[in-house]
Amino acid sequence: MKRIPSKVKWLLLILPLCFLSFKTVQNDKYFEILKNLDIFATMFKEVNANYVDDINPNTFMEEGIDAMLSALDPYTVYYPEDQIEDVRTENTGQFGGIGAIIGEREGGKVMVVMPNEGFAADRAGLKRGDEIISVQGQDVRNDYDKASEYLRGQTDSKLQIKALRKGAELDFEVELEKIVLPNVPYAGMVTDDVGLIKLTGFRNNAGKEVKSALRSLKKEGAEKIIIDLRGNGGGLLNEAVNIANIFIDRGELVVTTKGKLKEMNATYNTLNASTDTEIPVAILINSRSASASEIVAGVMQDYDRGIVVGQRSFGKGLVQRTLPLSYNSQMKVTIAKYYTPSGRCIQAIDYSNRNPDGSVGKIADSLKTAFKTLNGRSVFDGGGVDPDFNIPVKELSPVTNAIMQSDLFFQFFNETQDLIVQDARNYELPKAVYDEFVSWMSDKELSYNNQLQLELEAFKNSAASSKEFKKLKQGIETLEEVLTVNVKRDIESNKEEIMYFLKEEAIMRALMQNGQTEASFEIDLDLTKALEVLGNLNLYNQTLSGQ
Numbered sequence: 348m349k350r351i352p353s354k355v356k357w358l359l360l361i362l363p364l365c366f367l368s369f370k371t372v373q374n375d376k377y378f379e380i381l382k383n384l385d386i387f388a389t390m391f392k393e394v395n396a397n398y399v400d401d402i403n404p405n406t407f408m409e410e411g412i413d414a415m416l417s418a419l420d421p422y423t424v425y426y427p428e429d430q431i432e433d434v435r436t437e438n439t440g441q442f443g444g445i446g447a448i449i450g451e452r453e454g455g456k457v458m459v460v461m462p463n464e465g466f467a468a469d470r471a472g473l474k475r476g477d478e479i480i481s482v483q484g485q486d487v488r489n490d491y492d493k494a495s496e497y498l499r500g501q502t503d504s505k506l507q508i509k510a511l512r513k514g515a516e517l518d519f520e521v522e523l524e525k526i527v528l529p530n531v532p533y534a535g536m537v538t539d540d541v542g543l544i545k546l547t548g549f550r551n552n553a554g555k556e557v558k559s560a561l562r563s564l565k566k567e568g569a570e571k572i573i574i575d576l577r578g579n580g581g582g583l584l585n586e587a588v589n590i591a592n593i594f595i596d597r598g599e600l601v602v603t604t605k606g607k608l609k610e611m612n613a614t615y616n617t618l619n620a621s622t623d624t625e626i627p628v629a630i631l632i633n634s635r636s637a638s639a640s641e642i643v644a645g646v647m648q649d650y651d652r653g654i655v656v657g658q659r660s661f662g663k664g665l666v667q668r669t670l671p672l673s674y675n676s677q678m679k680v681t682i683a684k685y686y687t688p689s690g691r692c693i694q695a696i697d698y699s700n701r702n703p704d705g706s707v708g709k710i711a712d713s714l715k716t717a718f719k720t721l722n723g724r725s726v727f728d729g730g731g732v733d734p735d736f737n738i739p740v741k742e743l744s745p746v747t748n749a750i751m752q753s754d755l756f757f758q759f760f761n762e763t764q765d766l767i768v769q770d771a772r773n774y775e776l777p778k779a780v781y782d783e784f785v786s787w788m789s790d791k792e793l794s795y796n797n798q799l800q801l802e803l804e805a806f807k808n809s810a811a812s813s814k815e816f817k818k819l820k821q822g823i824e825t826l827e828e829v830l831t832v833n834v835k836r837d838i839e840s841n842k843e844e845i846m847y848f849l850k851e852e853a854i855m856r857a858l859m860q861n862g863q864t865e866a867s868f869e870i871d872l873d874l875t876k877a878l879e880v881l882g883n884l885n886l887y888n889q890t891l892s893g894q
Contacts, residue, residue, distance in 0.1 A: 387411075420681050422667055428675040443502045445521045447473060452754055453761070455489040459510070463526070464859045471521040475856045476761045477510040499523070513761070530586075533864045534560035537874070541881055542569030545864060546590075549582025549639040554589025558622055561593060571627045571881040573874065574643075577657060581638025584615070584666060584685070591646045592617040594653070596624055599688070602642050604666050606683030611666075627887055628653030629877035632734060637661035644732045645687035651722045651891040654880055655734040657873045662731035664694030689718040691728035724893040735890055736880065738873050746837035747844050749795035750788075756852045759787055768857035771865040776850040784849060785838055793834050 391411075395402050405427065412425045446466020452458040459477040462469040480488050482497035483506060498506070500523050508519045530553035533545040542564030544557060561572060581587075588601045595601070595617055602615045630644045630653055641660045647653040666683040686692050715727040727733065743751070750756060763783060768774050796804070807823055810816050838845055847870060854862040868874060880887050 420665060422663070422665055423680045424678070425672075426677045426679070443523055444499050444526050445471075445473075445506065445508075445523060446526050449479070449491075449494065449498060451491045453478075453758055455491070457487055457489070457491050457494045461855070461859060463528075464861065466526060467522050467524050469859070471508075471519045472517075473508070473510065473519055473521070474512070475859070476757065477512050477517070479508060479510050480516075481509040483507055513765070529556065531556040531560050533861050534564060535861075535865070536564065536567055536569065537573065537868060538878065540568060540570040541573060541878060542567065542571070543573045543575060543874075545575040546640075547579055549579070549586040549590075551583070551586070553582070553586040554593065557590050558593050561622060565623075565626075569626075571629075573629045573631060573877050573881070575631045575874075576636045576640040576644060577631050577633040577873070578635045579637070579640040580635065580661075581640055581663065584639060584642070587639035587642040587646075588615045588617065590643050592619055593622045594624060594626075594628060594647065595650055596621045599650070601646050601688065603686045604683040605686065606666075608682070611683040624652075627881055627884065629881055630655045631873050631877060632657045632660045632732060633740075633873075634658050634661055634731075636732075637663040638665075641693050641732050642685065642687065645689075645691070645693060645726075648726060648732065648735070649687050649689040649718075649720050651720050651724065654736065654877070654887060654890055655732060656736045656877045656880070657734050657738055658740060659733050659737070660693070660731035662693055662695030662729075664692040689720060689726055691716070691718045691726060693728060693731050695730050720893075722891060722893050724891075736876050738876055741870075741872055744837070744841040744844055745795040746793070746834065747841055747848065749793045750845075751848070753791075753793065755788065755791060756848050759784055759849075760852050760856060763787065764853065766853045766857065768854050768862070771854045771858050771862040772868065774850065774854060774866070776846055776853060780849060780853075781842070781846055784845070785835060788834060788838065791834070 391408070395404065395407075409425070409427060416423050416425060445468040447462040447468035448460040450458055450460040452460070457479045459468065459473050459475055459479065461475055462473055479494055479498075480486065482494060485493070485497060487494035487497065500506075502523050502525050504523050506521045506523060508521055510517050510519060528548065528550070530548045530550055531544060531546055533543070535543060537543045542561075544560045544564070546553065546557060557574075561569075564572065584602065584604075591601045597617050597620050599617045600614060601617060604611060604613050604615075606612060628647065630647055632640065632644050632655060636644065636657075637660065641663065644655050644660060648655050664684050664686075665681045666685055667679045668682045669677055669679050672678055684692050684694055715729045717725045717727055720726055764780065766777075766780070810819055810823075813819070851863060851866050854866045858865075880890065
């Protein structure tokens with residue numbers, strides 16, 4: 348009989364032990380899960396039975412689920428049954444409605460904020476600033492929830508809507524229809540040879556819409572393209588791949604996903620012939636460009652296929668999947684991280700460390716890893732996509748901010764103006780409108796601090812502990828008096844800025860969202876930089892070559 352080597356004997360003994368150990372670990376884990384579920388159920392039952400006040404079981408449980416999921420990442424969330432329709436709208440961009448953004452304005456009034464061009468509300472004649480006072484004969488004044496309920500329903504039915512416009516009651520018959528929000532709400536020429544594609548979503552057909560827009564713009568003379576991803580929070584991963592494929596040829600890696608489960612690991616390559624691999628491209632991003640937007644920006648950067656302009660992106664390098672739960676509820680759970688072709692993951696290292704505007708907080712260089720683009724340029728992981736040209740965000744003056752937050756541009760036009768605007772890009776606001784606005788603002792109360800007040804307050808706090816504070820106090824009080832908010836003076840000091848927002852409001856009322864987009868060209872610093880670089884192909888090529 349052949350003797351078994353001692354090493355093999357040990358191996359044969361160890362393997363069953365390893366299996367038993369693995370099985371024990373798994374059994375322990377399942378026991379802990381069952382034990383804690385039992386504790387949770389018992390606690391829920393006892394609180395419900397004994398707590399001094401009545402408890403709403405649904406609300407109480409949702410609070411518990413939300414608190415539990417908050418220990419993970421911000422994107423793993425629970426949706427009870429009554430929120431599923433909103434989730435479907437978010438994912439598909441489809442819903443039954445009148446085709447307008449409705450909001451609470453001016454002390455709770457239900458107002459038309461923006462009709463969607465070409466949809467039912469626009470066709471019926473509803474305009475920005477109309478106050479909705481009844482739907483189907485039901486009074487909805489100052490009741491946004493009730494109005495929202497009535498303004499959605501079975502498609503092809505008709506609603507009788509009564510609205511106030513500058514004090515006059517108007518009647519509208521508006522047909523409820525299936526609203527499919529476009530992924531590309533605007534595509535147009537910015538200059539004679541530069542076209543702009545504004546992409547606001549990555550829902551179904553986003554790739555087709557971008558491709559169609561590109562072809563149309565090239566027919567209009569576009570030799571360079573700007574893709575605006577600012578404020579685009581992402582969507583379907585496959586649509587990000589389709590959009591990258593427009594500019595990058597077949598067979599190239601776009602994104603890799605890696606998760607705990609083997610089936611979550613995948614690579615996504617371009618599948619089709621590209622539409623144009625040569626046209627110069629600029630991608631605009633900001634701190635609210637996330638997820639699929641970051642895939643597109645990161646891919647274009649990694650392949651040195653276009654320049655990226657704006658501010659560092661949001662930093663969401665995670666993939667979610669929606670899973671069904673019992674009683675028609677759902678959960679969106681993070682299943683993987685994604686990596687751009689260079690190998691970087693742009694997920695922010697610290698989920699919670701964000702600036703007030705939502706942008707990624709400062710990341711220590713020691714925590715970043717460098718990766719290389721196709722041409723050898725360095726790009727980094729750990730916190731969004733860094734633009735090739737970083738453009739500081741222009742801060743509005745305190746008085747302008749206060750006017751906007753108080754919705755006074757909107758109210759002023761509701762009460763006083765009815766201007767005719769035919770061309771957003773060449774429209775000049777009459778000076779008389781500005782003068783009337785200044786007069787209209789004379790009895791309005793605004794609360795804000797100008798920059799000098801803020802700096803004086805900081806100095807005052809710093810000097811409070813100084814031995815010299817008594818000597819400084821009188822001078823500080825004199826300065827405080829001089830710097831007291833004077834709305835009329837501050838409006839005049841920021842006249843150009845105020846004039847722009849009055850002009851924008853006039854244009855939005857006449858030409859809606861497309862008009863607003865075109866009006867913004869004159870003050871858009873990101874767009875200006877993109878045009879500058881695209882207009883200097885030496886600079887464009889040097890940037891992409893890493894020189």
